[in-house]
Amino acid sequence: MVDAARHPKVDVRTYTEVERVEGFVGNFKVQLRQKSRYVRADRCNGCGECALVCPIEVPNYFDMNLSPRKAIDVAMSQSVPLLYNIDRDACIECYKCVDACGKLEAIDFGIEDELVWEDIGSIIVATGYNHFDPSVIPEYGYGRFPNVVTAMEIERLANSAGPTAGNLIRPSDGVAPKSLAIINCVGSRDKRFNPGCSNFCCMYGIKNAILLKQAHPEMEISIYYMDIRTPSKGYEEFYDRARQMGVRFIQGRPSLITEDPETRNLYISSEDLALGSVIEQEYDVVMLNQAAVPQPDVDAVSSVLNISQSPGGWFMEYHPKLRPMDCPTDGIFLAGACQGVKDIPASVAQGSAAAARAGRVLHSDEWEIEPVVAVVWEDRCISADGKKCGLCSKACPYGAIEYEQGKAAKVVTAKCHGCGGCVAECPHNAITQMHFTDAQILAQIRALLADRPEEKILAFRCNWCSYPGADLAGTSHFDYSSNERGMRVMCVARLDADFIYEAFRLGAGAVLCSGCHPQDCHYITGQPVGAKRVNRLMKQFDKMEMTPSRFRIEWISAAEGDKYARVINEMQEALDAIPKEELLDEIERLRPEMEKRARRMKEAPQVEEALEFADRLTAAMLESKAEVAE
Amino acid sequence: MSHTEAAETFADRVRAIPGGEHLEMCYSCGTCVSKCMIQQKIEPEYNPRRLLRLVMMGLEEEAFQSPTTWLCSECDLCYPACPQEIHISGVISAIRQLAIEVGYESPLDTVSVDEAKCSGCGICVMVCPYEAPHLIEKEIDGQMDRVSEVDPNICRGCGTCVAACPLGAIAREGVSNAEIYKQIKIKKQNGVPRLVVFVCDWCLRADDDVTLLESYPENVRVIHIPCSGRIDPEMALRALRSGIDGVLVCGCAPGECHFKRGTQVSSCKIDLLNRVFDQMNMNDGRVRFAQIGTQDRGRIRGEVDGMLEHLVAWKEAR
Numbered sequence: 001m002v003d004a005a006r007h008p009k010v011d012v013r014t015y016t017e018v019e020r021v022e023g024f025v026g027n028f029k030v031q032l033r034q035k036s037r038y039v040r041a042d043r044c045n046g047c048g049e050c051a052l053v054c055p056i057e058v059p060n061y062f063d064m065n066l067s068p069r070k071a072i073d074v075a076m077s078q079s080v081p082l083l084y085n086i087d088r089d090a091c092i093e094c095y096k097c098v099d100a101c102g103k104l105e106a107i108d109f110g111i112e113d114e115l116v117w118e119d120i121g122s123i124i125v126a127t128g129y130n131h132f133d134p135s136v137i138p139e140y141g142y143g144r145f146p147n148v149v150t151a152m153e154i155e156r157l158a159n160s161a162g163p164t165a166g167n168l169i170r171p172s173d174g175v176a177p178k179s180l181a182i183i184n185c186v187g188s189r190d191k192r193f194n195p196g197c198s199n200f201c202c203m204y205g206i207k208n209a210i211l212l213k214q215a216h217p218e219m220e221i222s223i224y225y226m227d228i229r230t231p232s233k234g235y236e237e238f239y240d241r242a243r244q245m246g247v248r249f250i251q252g253r254p255s256l257i258t259e260d261p262e263t264r265n266l267y268i269s270s271e272d273l274a275l276g277s278v279i280e281q282e283y284d285v286v287m288l289n290q291a292a293v294p295q296p297d298v299d300a301v302s303s304v305l306n307i308s309q310s311p312g313g314w315f316m317e318y319h320p321k322l323r324p325m326d327c328p329t330d331g332i333f334l335a336g337a338c339q340g341v342k343d344i345p346a347s348v349a350q351g352s353a354a355a356a357r358a359g360r361v362l363h364s365d366e367w368e369i370e371p372v373v374a375v376v377w378e379d380r381c382i383s384a385d386g387k388k389c390g391l392c393s394k395a396c397p398y399g400a401i402e403y404e405q406g407k408a409a410k411v412v413t414a415k416c417h418g419c420g421g422c423v424a425e426c427p428h429n430a431i432t433q434m435h436f437t438d439a440q441i442l443a444q445i446r447a448l449l450a451d452r453p454e455e456k457i458l459a460f461r462c463n464w465c466s467y468p469g470a471d472l473a474g475t476s477h478f479d480y481s482s483n484e485r486g487m488r489v490m491c492v493a494r495l496d497a498d499f500i501y502e503a504f505r506l507g508a509g510a511v512l513c514s515g516c517h518p519q520d521c522h523y524i525t526g527q528p529v530g531a532k533r534v535n536r537l538m539k540q541f542d543k544m545e546m547t548p549s550r551f552r553i554e555w556i557s558a559a560e561g562d563k564y565a566r567v568i569n570e571m572q573e574a575l576d577a578i579p580k581e582e583l584l585d586e587i588e589r590l591r592p593e594m595e596k597r598a599r600r601m602k603e604a605p606q607v608e609e610a611l612e613f614a615d616r617l618t619a620a621m622l623e624s625k626a627e628v629a630e
Numbered sequence: 631m632s633h634t635e636a637a638e639t640f641a642d643r644v645r646a647i648p649g650g651e652h653l654e655m656c657y658s659c660g661t662c663v664s665k666c667m668i669q670q671k672i673e674p675e676y677n678p679r680r681l682l683r684l685v686m687m688g689l690e691e692e693a694f695q696s697p698t699t700w701l702c703s704e705c706d707l708c709y710p711a712c713p714q715e716i717h718i719s720g721v722i723s724a725i726r727q728l729a730i731e732v733g734y735e736s737p738l739d740t741v742s743v744d745e746a747k748c749s750g751c752g753i754c755v756m757v758c759p760y761e762a763p764h765l766i767e768k769e770i771d772g773q774m775d776r777v778s779e780v781d782p783n784i785c786r787g788c789g790t791c792v793a794a795c796p797l798g799a800i801a802r803e804g805v806s807n808a809e810i811y812k813q814i815k816i817k818k819q820n821g822v823p824r825l826v827v828f829v830c831d832w833c834l835r836a837d838d839d840v841t842l843l844e845s846y847p848e849n850v851r852v853i854h855i856p857c858s859g860r861i862d863p864e865m866a867l868r869a870l871r872s873g874i875d876g877v878l879v880c881g882c883a884p885g886e887c888h889f890k891r892g893t894q895v896s897s898c899k900i901d902l903l904n905r906v907f908d909q910m911n912m913n914d915g916r917v918r919f920a921q922i923g924t925q926d927r928g929r930i931r932g933e934v935d936g937m938l939e940h941l942v943a944w945k946e947a948r
Contacts, residue, residue, distance in 0.1 A: 139665075190713035226659045253659035255711050258836065258927035267927065271660030277674060278664045280836070315632060320920060322945065 001080045002559045014081065021305050024400075024414040025331030027444065028120040036111045038086040039072075043106035046074070046082040049106065050097035058090045060163075067163030072107075073098050077161065083144040098488035102252035117536045122331045122358040125315060126351065127301060129337040131178045132187035132194065138188065140288060146172040146267055147285050149199075151182075154208060158215070159180035174265040177284035179220040181268055182209060183254055188291030189226065196312060198291045200343035202229045205300060206239055206288045208273065209247045222248040222281065224270055232429045233343065244372050250279075266485035306399045306525045307332055314340045316524070328524055330367070330397060330414065333357050352532070372490055373434050374401075374411050375617055380430035381408040390432055392422035395493070402531045413621075419523035420494030423534065434614065436494060441487075443502055448485040454583055455506040457484045457571050460499070462491050462527075465516035465557045474560030481572035482567040483509070491515065491523050492530030497537055500551070500596035506586045509575050510550045512567065517555045527555070544593055547586060640688045648772055651722025653884045656682045662708035663716050667832055667888070668843060678708065678718050685725060694729040698722065698735040700736050703786050704760070705888045707924070730783050739803055740785035741792060743778050749798035750776030754791035757859075759890035760784050763791060788889035789857035793899075804858060813853045814869045822849045823941035826869045827881040827934060832888035837932045846934065857880070858919075859892025863903040866917045874929040875941045876916040879934065883923035893921060914944055 005012045013032065020031040049069040062076040071090040074082060086097075086107075097108045101415035131152060135143035142148045147170050149157075160166035170177045182205045188198035209221045223242075223254065228249070230236045243249065254270040269280045294313035295301075302309055307586035308316040309325045315338050318326035325333050333354035336347040361367070376392075383389050386406050393403035401422060409431070411422075420433040429438065449456055461467040465487050473480060489495060492515030492615075503511050513534045521527035534553050540552050554567050575583075639894045644650040659679045662678045669676040704719040718873040745768070753764040755778065759906060762785040763778045763812040770777065778800070778810060780791075784928065798807055831850060834840050842854055851874075855861065859882025865908060866877040878899060887893040900919040907913035 139925075183692075187711070191715040192713065193700065226657065252664070253661045253713065255661045255665035255708075256835075256924060258925050261928040269662035269679075269835075270666045271679070273658065274658050276680070278669050426902075489868075 001078075012080065012375060014079075014083075015085065017288070018301075018304055022396050024412055025367055026121050026414075027363075028123060028331065030118050030120045030123070030230045031132070032116050034114040034366065036081060036113050038088070038107060038109055038111050039084045040080065040106045040108060040111070041083055043104050044084055045104065046105075048084075048086070049100040052082060053096040053100040055057050055094060055096065056090050056092060057088055063156045063163045066151070066153060066156055072181060076607035079192065091598045103552060106469045114192075122333065122361040124351075124354045124358055125301070125305065125307070125327070125338055126335040126354075127295050127298075127338040129292040132286045132293045134186050134290050134368060136193070137187065138287075139185070139256045140254075141257050142288060142547075143261065144265075145257065145266060145286075146170075147177075147264055147289055148257060149285060150203065150290050151208065151287055154285075158208075158212060162548050165323075168216065170264075175284075178286075179217065179283045179288045180212065180222075181266075181281070181283040182221065182289055184223065184225040184289045185253065186288040186290045187293070191290075193292060194291050194312065196341070197229065199229075199341040199571070201289045201291070203235055203343065206230075206247070206289075206425035207250065208287070210242050210245060211240075213242075213245045216561075220248070221246075221355050222250055222283070223270065224250050224252060226251070232343075250281075252279075278390070283513045292337060295338070298338075305329070305332055309427045310340070311519060314338065325350050325357055327330060329418070330369075331361055341529065367414060369414065369416075370418050372420075372433060373416040374418065374422050374431050374433050375413075376411055376422065377613065378408040379433060379580040380428050382428055384408040384428070391425045391427065395421040395425040395529055397526060397529075408623055419491040419526040420489065421491065421523070421526050421529045425496050425529070432613070433490070433494065434617075436490060437614075440500075441489070441496075441499060442502060444487055445499060446506065448487065449503065449506040449508050454509045454580075454587060455483050455575075456508055457481065457510045457512060457568060457575065458503050458508045459484055459512040459514060459568065460485045460489055460492070460495055461556075462515040462522075463488055464491070465520060465555075466564065467611045468558035469514070469556040469560050469564045472558065473565040474561075476561050478565035479569040480562055483572060483575075484568045489524035490532065491521070493523065493526035495530055495534060495623050497533060498598045500534075501594045502538055504546075504550075504587075505591055505594035505598060509583065510552070510571050512552050512554065512566075512571060514554045514556045514564070517557055520557060540597075544590055546581075546590060547578055549577075571586075636890075641685050642695070643728060644685050644721060644724045647724035649717060651725030652714070652716045653682050653685060653721045655714040655716055657685075657714065658683065659693075659713060661711050665708045665711050666702075666705075667835060668703075670837075671831065672752060673701055676701055678722065681725065682716075682718070682721060685721070689781070693725055694732070694734050697737075699729055700738060702812070702885060703788075703888050705779075705886070705944075707891060709888060723922035730739065734883065736783045736785075738782075739779055739787045739852045740782045741787065741789070741800050743780055744801070745770055745775075746798045747775045747797050748777040749797055749799075750778065751796065752778070753794050753796065754777050754778050754780075754885060757790050757794040758785075759788065759859075759892065761791065762786075763925045774841065778930050784856045786889060788859055788892055789855065790857060790889065790892050790895055791804065793860050793862040794895075795886045802856075805860060807862070810853060810855070811868060813851065814865065814874070815870065816849060816851045816874055818873065819849055821945070823875045823938055823945060824873070825850045825876045825878060825934070825937055825941060826874055827852045827880065828852070828855055828858070828861055828865070830860075830888070830892070831856055833858070833880050833882045835924055836927050836932060843930055843934065857887070857889045858896040859887075859889060861896045861899060863899050866900075866903060870916065873915040873943065875945065876937055877918070878928065879917075879919045879936045880922055881919065881935065883926075886924055897921065915940055916944065 004010045011355055015035050017033045018030060022029045025145045050072045054070040054072045056071035057068035058071055060067045060069035072084055074084055101107045134140055157163040157164055158168050184201055184205055187193040205223055209223060212219060213221055230239045251273040252270040254268045256269045258267045260311055266283050266286050267280050270278045298313050307329055315334050317339055318328050319323045327334055333349035335354040383405055388405055390403040392409050393401040398415050398417055400412045402410045408572045420436055423431045423433045461470055470486055478576045495513060500511055513528055516527050520528050556564050666886050671851055675697050675779055677861060678698055681693060681696050684693040702719055702722040706719050708718050750765055752765055763780045765776055766779045767774055787802055789802050789805050792802055814826055829856060858879055861879050871878050879892040881896055897919050904913055922929055
């Protein structure tokens with residue numbers, strides 16, 4: 001950290017918050033709030049005279065509130081930069097520190113927060129994790145029984161720079177404990193709080209046990225666990241070492257801790273799975289190995305950076321296996337536990353990878369994106385006529401569309417990922433998606449349904465899940481009906497209701513809309529946007545008294561080839577079950593209705609027009625690129 | 631590719647019964663086993679985790695014969711503690727239901743109704759936490775009569791109905807009124823207060839607490855009952871009438887009662903009794919009810935000592 005602070009190209013800003021982020025990859029504008037320390041960084045030499053005279057003591061959060069600190073102090077002794085800071089919530093403004101500082105005049109109560117804008121090329125988010133508060137688990141008695149402590153409290157109590165100078169004592173009476181129990185999975189792997197595994201706690205508990213056993217060989221240490229997870233290199237050996245040192249491992253999750261009111265000793269009752277019977281053991285101190293949870297302000301951070309969260313509150317990566325350090329938003333990268341709980345080696349690896357990725361942005365003059373971006377047909381956008389709309393901007397999961405009443409909506413091409421959600425959402429056909437224009441998609445639908453449409457099953461598949469799912473069905477040689485006609489869209493969000501009306505108008509036997517499972521959408525929120533639209537259609541078709549089996553919505557992942565084949569076969573069976581005459585009658589009956597509903601299509605640009613527009617657009621893009629180059 | 635239906639397993643049949651769902655989520659952490667006191671108190675073979683395992687492995691006969699299937703009292707202490715949120719007592723009930731369907735019978739000591747005494751008032755139906763009793767029309771001594779009948783496969787033998795029956799028509803072996811009344815006797819000693827402690831089998835978790843309670847001298851008589859719901863105010867009155875100075879009833883904390891709501895029923899009864907004493911101007915705190923929670927290790931000492939102190943003071947004041 002000291003090296004980083006000294007590096008001429010590294011600018012460390014501590015006690016600073018990101019207020020706003022604008023722009024896009026390589027061209028971010030970031031507003032920073034440098035919070036006031038009430039101490040001038042350029043004058044303070046870190047002598048500490050001010051803290052000596054300060055009469056106010058507050059709990060020291062770095063020591064897990066086990067020791068006091070002054071209202072003017074450094075966060076911890078290894079702070080970089082070593083700057084003092086006044087806790088104004090506690091300060092009584094006696095100004096003794098100002099007197100103690102004397103001629104240096106480093107303390108100034110008049111300093112205010114400073115807001116600055118910076119040009120930033122790429123952003124790495126490394127906000128880490130927080131500790132689960134075990135006081136919400138009543139059966140462990142944390143907060144009521146003084147000798148039930150958390151892992152971090154033990155960490156400080158056993159640390160030579162901690163409040164007890166490394167002498168481990170128990171909080172109730174200050175006596176060195178003779179026995180210690182470590183309980184794993186406190187708040188993790190527990191559906192009541194956090195269903196996930198906290199990844200590092202097994203190793204962390206073993207580490208604490210080994211350290212304490214080394215310092216106090218006579219201490220009896222037991223670890224209560226459900227499963228010991230030591231999957232990385234050298235971890236199992238570490239676990240073996242703890243066993244060799246005499247640490248007792250008890251498989252069984254404690255269900256209750258009780259306290260002897262006189263001795264303040266604790267009794268843990270648990271089942272010993274190896275014995276198959278309930279055991280109750282007495283300990284001096286119990287350490288709760290608490291779960292890792294997201295930082296309390298993740299929502300604020302994700303809204304400032306416009307990045308999404310996975311279930312549970314961790315920041316969402318671009319792809320869990322292939323791009324774990326990238327955010328879906330280009331130019332923003334993730335490092336460490338903020339993306340998901342991980343231990344030190346994994347955090348270091350991800351941090352280095354994120355740094356390399358960020359460097360790639362900083363060193364390139366051009367940024368390549370997929371060509372399937374959305375573009376606005378400016379003369380069709382009603383916002384340009386001063387009307388209120390903004391539907392496109394709301395549908396965009398990336399914040400790539402700038403909307404302002406009175407101006408045509410504007411797509412920031414560098415931010416657009418090409419889901420097509422805005423295109424389907426626009427009620428005036430004012431946005432189109434390159435390579436997936438309405439005209440192109442309609443032409444495909446018409447071609448696929450040109451011959452005996454009533455026998456066909458038209459399947460819309462999203463590019464990322466259902467299309468590969470269908471591919472897998474093929475490569476796995478699963479039999480499915482040859483009447484299926486597959487069509488690719490980038491995302492179900494691109495599915496305009498008109499496409500489905502048109503398919504039925506043309507007399508399609510059945511239509512399938514398939515996409516990713518809700519939590520797996522490649523475009524963050526594309527699936528829900530599309531799902532809402534097609535579910536609405538389902539209701540309309542019910543009202544029209546269409547045979548329900550003719551329209552189906554299914555979420556099929558890339559790994560579910562069997563599901564794809566099954567769904568198509570089921571649809572074929574259902575279609576076969578309708579007598580041919582009845583089916584043809586129904587198609588004829590519904591045709592005028594479908595035509596009426598797809599009225600917007602009549603205004604849709606034709607292929608020639610779209611091609612002409614695309615040419616114009618390409619020319620404009622090349623022009624603007626030339627301008628930038630100049 | 632064929633999509634044939636898999637044969638229905640034993641686990642599927644358990645899951646199909648409402649309450650029996652999610653049993654496949656169990657990862658055998660043992661929380662339910664140690665939260666429950668049946669293994670420690672009465673049956674070492676009792677183990678819900680293993681029962682769920684038997685079901686998952688399809689060992690149907692073993693599951694039906696397991697004491698766990700029959701001993702669970704559905705107190706649901708384990709349910710809020712289960713990290714996988716499995717409603718364990720629901721699963722056990724489902725297994726029990728299947729066992730009963732194929733002819734297994736509950737091995738528990740249950741209550742029996744003396745039909746000659748029963749008036750068919752239905753109070754037992756109201757107080758039972760398990761809906762075991764119900765009223766039936768039956769011919770008794772040549773006459774049609776309405777009497778209570780208890781389903782022995784549902785009854786868990788808590789005795790709440792025994793205490794509630796105004797005619798003494800229901801009895802459970804070992805804890806009938808006569809057997810309890812016989813125990814309410816303490817030899818008279820000069821100046822030493824005499825105290826009867828009714829203690830339910832479940833509220834004292836720690837063995838140390840049980841030992842402690844048993845170690846009190848002769849003037850403290852400990853009477854074990856299956857549930858504090860078994861308490862009949864008449865027992866307290868009999869004790870006081872025989873010259874005993876005080877009565878302490880110990881039951882589980884609300885929400886932790888081993889028999890669902892015995893502790894609520896008995897706390898109402900003792901409250902009511904004390905209100906009657908109030909009206910008679912003789913409420914001097916000699917009948918008390920203590921609700922001891924699962925985490926109240928060592929509290930029994932304070933309760934008994936406090937009661938004894940109170941009785942000494944009361945005697946002196948008289």
